[in-house]
Amino acid sequence: MIRTDKLSDPTVRAVVDAINSGDRDKYFNLLAPDAVMTDDGSERDLHQWADNEIFISHGHMEVESQSNNGHDLIARYSNDMWGEMRTKWHFEIAGDKVRRIDTGQA
Template identity: 65%
Template sequence: MPIQTAKLSDPAVRAFVLALNAHDRDAFRAVLAPGATMTDDGSERDLDDWTAREIFDSHGHMEVEKEAAEGRTLVARYRNDTWGEMRTRWTFDVAGGKVIRFETGQA
């Protein structure tokens, strides 16, 4: 059974997932710290290019199945128009209430 986004433990991660699922680019950018970085399947990616392609332009959506590490690690069903649906793991580094780095990949 999925976890309701509003019940995710970490406020920054919760804001990240809410903005992603709402396709709200401004709210998404607001939760990221300046200079935030990311990886996809272990490879460093350009955050702006990746999020445009994998989230916003392809209607990405995350349904969280479980969380760990005080809400900073998620396992979720992620789907978008490009790749369909897959089980993914997301790990977040947060400082000052902002996501400074996230890593995602298949779970």
């Protein structure tokens, strides 16, 4: 596993830290106003998805690997709704904000 403080991209590092600490305000402050996301290829409402899949259900990421300058992660993701699964995450970053998140099962 890769410790969160060892993730290459500072914005992605902050997102993972916000997820793992359950810090909803920090997470949403990292998103660009027009940020979008997909989950297993389907577009989702990013705010609703994050509330349900991360914050209400106590989401947690354990990063296995990173690539693409830290913008692509493979992680064990768990929450109270689905249990644990191996997931892939792709982040598009603009400045210090997340513009897009694509996630799904790895």
